[in-house]
Amino acid sequence: MLVKPTSNCSNVNFTRDTLEAQLFMVGPNITLNKNPQLTTKNAAMDIDLIEIAKKNYGSAAVAFMSYNTMEDLLKPDFFNRSDNTVKTMMSTVISATLQIPNKQLTKPVNFTLKHIKDFVSGGNLSCVYWNITEWIVDGCSVIKTNSSHTVCSCVHLSTFALIIETNSPPEDNPLMEWLNLVFVIVGLVFTSLALLTFAFCRWKPGVNNVARINLCISLLSAHLLFLLTQQFINLIKPHKELCAVISGALHFFFLSCFVWMFIEAVLLFICVKNLSQISSKLKAVLSRILLIVIGYMIAAVVVGVSAGVVTKGYGSEECWIKQENGFIWSFLGPVYFIVAINMIIFISIIISLNSTLKNLNAEVSRMKQTKIMVFKALAQFVIFGCPWILGFFTENNQMMEILFLILNSQQGTFIFLVYCVLSDEVRQQYMKWLRALLSGRKISEPSNMPPKNTRLN
Known part of the structure; x- marks a missing residue:
């Protein structure tokens, strides 16, 4: 009904809630130098309509339709080529038909299909057409593909779609889910205890806990958000924007952990260098506010640039960074860079400390304290760096x-054990708190601790 005779060319377009359609007609006096491309929101078709018209008394018409919800009816499960894979519809369903007596094509037709789902690398893409009761691939093939579009070539016209086959996901492992819940909760408890200890204990002058406090804050935020996300993943996944925001926040918090570890390594290097000075009084090289700005700004810049460069890089099935196009290196790249720099810093610390201890005539207790501090920082470096390599x-x-x-x-448990439980200074504070709690008295400052205004935090 929509096809009207024409001497040159004409077209008709219309859109409904579930259908987009475009018709193109050519006549004997066609003046076009190239064949038309018929397009809808999610698909396009290239057909040699002029040559087809020449073989059909100079006239031809083609109809191209894109169905917005047809994939819910003609499901990918009707593609029965393999039973041990998961089949996903990657495009809307489209149809194309010629309105001429002789419907034979002069050459294959190309369809460009936009992906409606996230592209899974390693999956098997198939251009398929509907044959009465099932999807089949006869006469259709994939020409080229990228993360957002796929070009199919077919030697006939029919109803088409793009289906991807992926390996069946592993079944949920109850043991891993239980271990994940238990270990993350334990880690959160000890991270909280370490944070409270760093915040409320009275430390000797020269002790700078800014990096450790903020490291605990970043760890606590990252693991708490991770735990809540995994527990409510089925409710979060349908909301793609929320999932993307969560993955960006996890990227920021985990990355800030490594930035704070780097800052602590730099502060330790400065502390060891100060051993060679005549004055034993350590001075704060960087203010607390400046350290906080540096610690969080670096992670924020990396996340902001990553989100700006790859706008759809966040929000995988697990609400984490997507693996496609190497976007995961927006996290792994900075992490491995910081680990490498920290390794260089710690080697320099060991060399400098060894040289200083040989030439410096200082108190034995101070030397012992510095050695312990270096050992703790080295152990922390191993604990934070190695797990991501194991990944x-x-x-x-x-x-x-x-x-x-x-x-x-x-x-967080490691930080609590090394810097709190194994610290004589902290254990004395714990014992004083415990005695005060049991006796019902108000907790007072320990006599061997400096006043608040003399400590460096």
């Missing part, structure tokens, strides 16, 4: 996955 070997290896989970979730 490359967790695929299909449950033991490595469990080890990765334990090391990552217990970073």
Whole structure:
């Protein structure tokens, strides 16, 4: 009904809630130098309509339709080529038909289909057409593809779609889910205890806990957000914008952990260098506010630039950074760079400390304290850096996955044990608090601790 005779060319377009359609007609006196491209919101078709018209008394018409919700009816499960894969519809369903007596094509027709789902690398893409009761691939093939579009070539016209086949996801492992819940909760408890200890204990002059306090804040925020996300993942996943925001926040908090670890390494390097000075009084090289700005600004800039360059890089199925196009390196790149720089800093610290201890005539207790401080920082560097390297070997290896989970979730526990439980200064404070709590008296400042206004935080 919509096709009208024409001597040159004409077209008709219309759109409904569930359908987009475009018709193009050519006549004997066509003046176009190239064939038309018929387009809808999610698809396009290139057809040699002029040559087809020449073989049909100079006239031809083609109709191109895109159905917005047809994939819910003609489901990808009707594609029965393989039973052990998960099939996903990657495009809207489209149809094309010629309005001429002889519908034979002069050459294959190309369809450009926009992906309606996230592209999964390693999946098997198929251009398919509907044959009465099922999707089949006869006469259609994939010409080229990228993360957003795929070009299909077909030797006939029909109803088409793009389907991707991926390996079946592994079944949920109750053991891993239980271990994940338990270890993350334990890590959160000890991270909170370490944070409270750093915040409320009275430390000797020269002790700078800014990096450790903010490291605990970043760890606590990252692991708490991760735990809540995993527990409510089925409710979050349908909201793609929320999932993307969560993955960006996780990127920021985990990255800030490594930035604070780098800052602590720099402060430790400055502390060791100060051992060679005549004066034993340590001065704050950087103010607390400046350290906080540096610590969080670097992570914020990396996340902001990453989101600006790859706008759809956040919001994977697990509400984490997507693997496509190497976007995961927006996290791994800065992490491995910081780990490498920290390794250089710690090697310099060890060399400098060894040289200083040989030439400096200082108190034995101070030397011992500095050695312990360097050992703790080195251990912290190993605990924070190694687990992310193990992450490359967790695929299909449950033991490595469990080890990765334990090391990552217990970073706060390690900080609490090394810097709180194993610290004589903190243990004395704990005992004083405990005695005061049992006796019902108000907690007072320990006699061997300096007043608040003399300590460096």
